[in-house]
Amino acid sequence: MKMPSALIFILQQSKQQMTCHFTILGYQSFYYTSVYASNLSAERIDLWCNLIDVRHSLSLDASMWIVCGGFNQIINPLELGSTNKQPADPRAKKLDRLLVNNPCLSSYPDSVASFLTPDFSDHAPCLLNLASPLPFPFKFLNILAKHPSFLPLIETAWSLAGNTFPHGSLSQSRAWLSASVKQASFPMASNNLKLIQ
Numbered sequence: 371m372k373m374p375s376a377l378i379f380i381l382q383q384s385k386q387q388m389t390c391h392f393t394i395l396g397y398q399s400f401y402y403t404s405v406y407a408s409n410l411s412a413e414r415i416d417l418w419c420n421l422i423d424v425r426h427s428l429s430l431d432a433s434m435w436i437v438c439g440g441f442n443q444i445i446n447p448l449e450l451g452s453t454n455k456q457p458a459d460p461r462a463k464k465l466d467r468l469l470v471n472n473p474c475l476s477s478y479p480d481s482v483a484s485f486l487t488p489d490f491s492d493h494a495p496c497l498l499n500l501a502s503p504l505p506f507p508f509k510f511l512n513i514l515a516k517h518p519s520f521l522p523l524i525e526t527a528w529s530l531a532g533n534t535f536p537h538g539s540l541s542q543s544r545a546w547l548s549a550s551v552k553q554a555s556f557p558m559a560s561n562n563l564k565l566i567q
Contacts, residue, residue: 382424386417387439389424397500398477401430405439414443434474438483440465440493466494 377393386407393399403424407414421437424430442465468483475481478500485494514520 381428384416384420386413387420387424389428398434400434400436400474401428403435403437403439405437405441407440407442409442411443414441430471432473434477435471436468436474436498437470438466438468438496438498441467465492466496468496468498 375395379391380388381391381401382389387403387405389401389403391399391401403421405417405421407417425435444465466485468485470481481498481500484497484499486497488494
Protein backbone atom coordinates (compact mmCIF):
# COMPACT_ATOMS: atom_id res chain seq x y z
CA MET A 371 0.00 0.00 0.00
CA LYS A 372 1.36 3.41 -1.01
CA MET A 373 1.79 6.00 1.75
CA PRO A 374 -0.01 9.32 1.17
CA SER A 375 2.25 12.28 0.33
CA ALA A 376 0.28 14.55 2.65
CA LEU A 377 -1.78 14.11 5.80
CA ILE A 378 -4.26 16.73 6.95
CA PHE A 379 -6.02 16.62 10.30
CA ILE A 380 -8.76 19.05 11.30
CA LEU A 381 -7.99 20.04 14.89
CA GLN A 382 -10.38 22.86 15.73
CA GLN A 383 -13.15 24.71 14.00
CA SER A 384 -15.65 27.40 14.75
CA LYS A 385 -18.09 29.51 12.77
CA GLN A 386 -15.26 31.75 11.50
CA GLN A 387 -12.13 29.56 11.39
CA MET A 388 -10.82 26.05 10.85
CA THR A 389 -7.39 24.94 12.08
CA CYS A 390 -5.65 21.93 10.55
CA HIS A 391 -2.33 20.16 11.00
CA PHE A 392 -0.48 19.45 7.72
CA THR A 393 2.21 16.83 7.31
CA ILE A 394 3.81 16.74 3.86
CA LEU A 395 6.42 14.04 3.27
CA GLY A 396 9.91 15.53 3.14
CA TYR A 397 8.89 18.81 4.79
CA GLN A 398 8.40 20.13 8.29
CA SER A 399 4.80 19.79 9.46
CA PHE A 400 2.80 22.96 10.11
CA TYR A 401 -0.51 24.28 11.37
CA TYR A 402 -2.83 26.18 9.06
CA THR A 403 -5.85 28.25 10.06
CA SER A 404 -8.32 29.26 7.39
CA VAL A 405 -10.37 32.35 8.32
CA TYR A 406 -13.67 33.59 6.97
CA ALA A 407 -14.58 36.36 9.40
CA SER A 408 -18.04 37.73 9.98
CA ASN A 409 -19.06 41.03 8.43
CA LEU A 410 -20.20 42.15 11.89
CA SER A 411 -17.47 43.60 14.12
CA ALA A 412 -19.19 42.29 17.28
CA GLU A 413 -19.01 38.72 15.92
CA ARG A 414 -15.37 39.14 14.91
CA ILE A 415 -14.50 39.53 18.60
CA ASP A 416 -15.33 35.82 18.92
CA LEU A 417 -12.85 35.09 16.12
CA TRP A 418 -10.02 37.01 17.83
CA CYS A 419 -10.70 35.18 21.11
CA ASN A 420 -10.88 31.87 19.28
CA LEU A 421 -7.53 32.44 17.53
CA ILE A 422 -5.92 33.24 20.88
CA ASP A 423 -7.38 30.00 22.32
CA VAL A 424 -6.10 28.01 19.31
CA ARG A 425 -2.62 29.49 19.77
CA HIS A 426 -2.49 28.58 23.45
CA SER A 427 -4.21 25.16 23.29
CA LEU A 428 -1.95 23.92 20.47
CA SER A 429 1.22 25.65 21.78
CA LEU A 430 1.71 27.38 18.45
CA ASP A 431 4.45 29.73 19.64
CA ALA A 432 6.95 26.92 19.05
CA SER A 433 5.39 25.43 15.88
CA MET A 434 4.95 26.73 12.36
CA TRP A 435 1.55 28.43 12.06
CA ILE A 436 0.01 30.03 8.99
CA VAL A 437 -3.24 32.00 9.24
CA CYS A 438 -4.92 33.00 6.00
CA GLY A 439 -8.26 34.21 4.77
CA GLY A 440 -10.83 36.95 4.73
CA PHE A 441 -10.60 38.88 7.97
CA ASN A 442 -13.18 41.53 6.93
CA GLN A 443 -11.07 44.00 8.86
CA ILE A 444 -8.80 46.70 7.52
CA ILE A 445 -5.84 47.91 9.52
CA ASN A 446 -5.67 51.37 7.98
CA PRO A 447 -8.37 53.27 6.04
CA LEU A 448 -5.85 53.93 3.27
CA GLU A 449 -5.42 50.22 2.48
CA LEU A 450 -6.24 49.05 -1.01
CA GLY A 451 -7.06 45.60 -2.28
CA SER A 452 -10.23 43.96 -3.51
CA THR A 453 -13.17 46.14 -4.56
CA ASN A 454 -16.91 46.07 -4.05
CA LYS A 455 -17.33 45.50 -7.84
CA GLN A 456 -19.62 48.52 -8.20
CA PRO A 457 -18.18 50.63 -11.06
CA ALA A 458 -20.42 53.63 -10.25
CA ASP A 459 -19.24 53.83 -6.63
CA PRO A 460 -16.04 51.76 -6.22
CA ARG A 461 -14.61 51.25 -2.76
CA ALA A 462 -11.42 49.33 -2.21
CA LYS A 463 -10.53 47.53 1.01
CA LYS A 464 -7.87 44.99 1.89
CA LEU A 465 -9.90 42.15 3.36
CA ASP A 466 -7.58 39.21 2.83
CA ARG A 467 -4.41 38.47 4.78
CA LEU A 468 -1.78 35.81 5.21
CA LEU A 469 -0.01 35.82 8.57
CA VAL A 470 2.84 33.61 9.75
CA ASN A 471 4.60 33.29 13.08
CA ASN A 472 8.35 33.39 13.82
CA PRO A 473 8.98 29.62 13.54
CA CYS A 474 7.43 29.74 10.05
CA LEU A 475 9.63 32.69 9.04
CA SER A 476 12.71 30.91 10.40
CA SER A 477 11.92 27.66 8.56
CA TYR A 478 10.99 29.30 5.25
CA PRO A 479 12.76 32.68 5.11
CA ASP A 480 12.37 32.92 1.31
CA SER A 481 8.63 32.23 1.25
CA VAL A 482 6.38 34.60 -0.69
CA ALA A 483 2.61 35.11 -0.54
CA SER A 484 0.94 36.39 -3.69
CA PHE A 485 -2.65 37.57 -3.71
CA LEU A 486 -4.19 36.81 -7.07
CA THR A 487 -6.87 38.88 -8.80
CA PRO A 488 -10.35 38.20 -7.40
CA ASP A 489 -12.63 36.53 -9.92
CA PHE A 490 -16.17 35.83 -8.73
CA SER A 491 -15.70 37.09 -5.19
CA ASP A 492 -14.48 40.25 -3.50
CA HIS A 493 -11.83 38.09 -1.79
CA ALA A 494 -8.45 37.48 -3.41
CA PRO A 495 -7.09 33.92 -3.58
CA CYS A 496 -3.67 33.60 -1.97
CA LEU A 497 -0.82 31.52 -3.33
CA LEU A 498 1.89 30.71 -0.77
CA ASN A 499 5.24 29.61 -2.19
CA LEU A 500 7.44 28.34 0.64
CA ALA A 501 10.57 27.98 -1.49
CA SER A 502 10.57 31.14 -3.57
CA PRO A 503 13.69 33.28 -3.34
CA LEU A 504 13.06 36.96 -2.85
CA PRO A 505 13.49 39.03 -6.00
CA PHE A 506 15.97 41.30 -4.22
CA PRO A 507 17.06 41.71 -0.62
CA PHE A 508 15.51 44.51 1.39
CA LYS A 509 18.25 46.63 2.91
CA PHE A 510 17.59 49.44 5.31
CA LEU A 511 19.83 51.62 7.46
CA ASN A 512 18.08 52.08 10.81
CA ILE A 513 19.70 55.46 11.24
CA LEU A 514 17.57 56.82 8.36
CA ALA A 515 14.44 56.45 10.51
CA LYS A 516 15.85 59.07 12.90
CA HIS A 517 16.03 61.72 10.18
CA PRO A 518 13.24 64.34 10.56
CA SER A 519 12.17 64.05 6.92
CA PHE A 520 12.00 60.23 6.90
CA LEU A 521 8.40 59.71 8.02
CA PRO A 522 6.96 62.41 5.72
CA LEU A 523 8.93 60.86 2.83
CA ILE A 524 7.51 57.39 3.55
CA GLU A 525 3.95 58.72 3.93
CA THR A 526 4.19 60.62 0.63
CA ALA A 527 5.78 57.73 -1.26
CA TRP A 528 3.27 55.19 0.09
CA SER A 529 0.36 57.48 -0.74
CA LEU A 530 1.66 57.98 -4.28
CA ALA A 531 2.25 54.25 -4.70
CA GLY A 532 -1.32 53.51 -3.66
CA ASN A 533 -2.70 56.12 -6.05
CA THR A 534 -0.47 54.96 -8.87
CA PHE A 535 -1.32 51.29 -8.47
CA PRO A 536 -4.93 51.22 -7.19
CA HIS A 537 -5.53 47.73 -8.56
CA GLY A 538 -1.88 46.72 -8.66
CA SER A 539 0.05 44.39 -6.48
CA LEU A 540 1.84 45.12 -3.25
CA SER A 541 5.11 44.40 -5.08
CA GLN A 542 4.42 47.33 -7.44
CA SER A 543 3.73 49.61 -4.47
CA ARG A 544 6.83 48.30 -2.71
CA ALA A 545 8.97 48.95 -5.80
CA TRP A 546 7.68 52.53 -5.98
CA LEU A 547 8.29 53.05 -2.28
CA SER A 548 11.75 51.52 -2.53
CA ALA A 549 12.70 53.79 -5.43
CA SER A 550 11.50 56.87 -3.51
CA VAL A 551 13.46 55.88 -0.41
CA LYS A 552 16.61 55.16 -2.45
CA GLN A 553 16.36 58.54 -4.12
CA ALA A 554 16.15 60.34 -0.77
CA SER A 555 18.42 58.00 1.23
CA PHE A 556 21.75 59.38 0.15
CA PRO A 557 21.16 62.98 1.32
CA MET A 558 19.50 61.75 4.53
CA ALA A 559 22.32 59.29 5.22
CA SER A 560 24.93 61.95 4.51
CA ASN A 561 23.25 64.35 6.96
CA ASN A 562 23.05 61.68 9.67
CA LEU A 563 26.65 60.60 9.15
CA LYS A 564 27.77 64.24 9.58
CA LEU A 565 25.86 64.34 12.88
CA ILE A 566 27.55 61.14 14.07
CA GLN A 567 31.04 62.37 13.16
